[in-house]
Structures are given as structure tokens and as C-alpha cells.
Amino acid sequence: MSDLSTSAIVVARTRDELRAARAELGDGDVAVVMTMGALHEGHATLIRTARRRARHVVVTIFLNPLQFGPHEDLSRYPRTFDADMEICRKAGVDLVFAPTPDVIYQDGDPGVRISAGPLGAVLEGQARPGHFDGMLTVVAKLLHLTRADSAYFGQKDAQQLLLIRRMVRDLDFPVDVVSVPTVREPDGLAMSSRNTYLTPSDREVALCLSQALRAGADAAAEGPSAIRRAARAVLVAEPLALIDYLVLVHPTTLEDVPEWYRGEALLAVAGRVGTTRLIDNLPIKVGPGGGALEVFSDVHAEPPAQD
Ligand code: AMP
Helix, strand or coil: CCCHHHCCCEEECCHHHHHHHHHHHCCCCEEEEEECCCCCHHHHHHHHHHHHHCCEEEEEECCCHHHCCCCCCCCCCCCCHHHHHHHHHHHCCCEEECCCHHHHCECECCCCCCCCCHHHCCCHHHHCCCHHHHHHHHHHHHHHHHCCCEEEEEHHHHHHHHHHHHHHHHCCCCCEEEEECCCECCCCCECCHHHHHCCHHHHHHHHHHHHHHHHHHHCHHHCHHHHHHHHHHHHHCCCCEEEEEEEEECCCCCCECCCCCCEEEEEEEEEEECCEEEEEEEEEEECCCCEECCCCCCCCCCCCCCC
């Protein structure tokens, strides 16, 4: 039996190195997990899920400048390459593509980009103008460069996942998009590379985000306004969390669900704790027997009819 912890792992830094290493993997059944590095158990879970389902797994580690605003945390984003490699090795990755920005954007900032459209202008897109265009542009490039047959993304970044699914559908990318449930710390905090910015007291404060989502999910049977009310009550009790938004929206339109709505909805929250902007969400089934879901059952579900 092969021992994954000692299996060889190839690191490609240039396009030529990637092309050569990718050719070695052969055609068909190659999965990609795209990351910005500073890997944690959430990333490892994506990799292991991909590993179980695909013949080969490629991980990309690329801090994409195009998706960071001028006042965001690109320069202080944690860089932990050696530890990242160890996680990749243990999780059974075949190939790591870790390029620098000049490899990805060989002619400088690209003039032609993917537009996220209206779904990229709300929620995170409103707080971070241009973020989703930059994210989709690099995802498209990495899909082309890695020639992956499937790509694994976390439910943690729900709007990102939705937009990637839309891009793949709207622009006919030949790739299967697979979503993986959010991995949490034992106390409920969603794992994130940005959690390393939190001081111990910030971290206590940050718990209100996941607790609010839980409280909302516990009220799922009663309908949208009860869900929003229960979640908001938790956030209001923690004034040190500066909440940007708390929404209960349809999973594919990101529009607020009306009071009569029953079915799957996304309860999402974003806010600042100390110097750190955090996001979290729970897929929820609204209505009788409702509650938290791991991921949406049918991500291509039709939007609700308007009243
Ligand atoms: P990032 O390195 O933050 O760009 O994340 C890379 C991938 O890992 C994205 O698909 C994220 O949604 C996913 N991811 C990050 N944190 C988690 C988590 N706590 N649980 C599941 N997936 C995650």
C-alpha cells in the first residue's frame, strides 16, 4: 500500500513546469482545489474529498492580487508555504501549482476579464468592489492552465461558489463544480486563513457569527422573519462585532426571501471583528421540519416565483 504521507509531490512554479507535470497525470479525472495558501483543515477537507473522487488532485496556491482591493489585506495575508506543502503531502496531492503573479498575468493586469454581473455586485461584491471579477478571472485561468475535469470549492464562500457555478454554466466551461460543507472549529467558528489575525479576545467576539447562524437555523420551522429575528438577536448582544450584513436570501438569486417562502435559503453574515473582516453562512431549509443543511440539495433550482 502506498503511504500518502511520504508520496512524491511535484511543485510547478512556471507555465512550462505545470504543462510538463500536468502531462504526466494523463487525460481524464483530474481534480483541482484552488487556494490562496495558509492552508488549514478546511482546505485539507476539500483536498481529501477530491482525492476520494478523482484519480489525481492538483492544488493551486496563488494569492491573486486581482481580487484584493487597494485597502485590503494582500500584503499581510499569511504566507506559510512549507506548512502548506506538508498538508498537501498528507492529503495525497499529486501536483502543486504555486506561481507568482507575473506567471499568471504575464502581460500585467489583464485587459480582458470575466464579469461577475449583477450577482457579483451584492453582499460581498458591494463591500469589495471588483473582488468577484478578479476571482472569476483567476479561476477561469487556473481551470484552463490545470485542464481540470472537476473543481472543489468550499460552501464557506457561498457567493464565490455560486458565481463559479454561474460562470461554468453561462460560459460552458467543461468542468464539474463540487461544493464541500464548511469546516468549523469545535466551538463553531468557521475555519479561515484570516482567523490568524484574531487576538484571543477577537476570537471570542467572532463566535457570535456562527452562533447567530445557528440561532437562525433553530428558528427555521417558523419562517423567514423568525429566522432573521433569532440571528439578529445574537449579533445585537455582541456590540464589538461590527456587522456589515445579515441576510436570508434565495440560494441562486441572492434576493431576500419573502415571508411566505418555504424551501432552501442562504443565511449569510459578514462583519468586522478587530481589524479582521469575517464571513460565514449556513444553508437552511425554511419551513416545517426545517433547519441547517450541509450544502444545497439542488444548486440549479429555479428561483421562486414573484408574488
Ligand atoms: P481560500 O484559500 O480562502 O481562497 O480558500 C480556498 C478554498 O477553500 C475555497 O474554495 C474556500 O471556500 C475553501 N475553504 C476555505 N475555508 C473553508 C472552510 N472552513 N470549510 C470549507 N472550505 C473552506
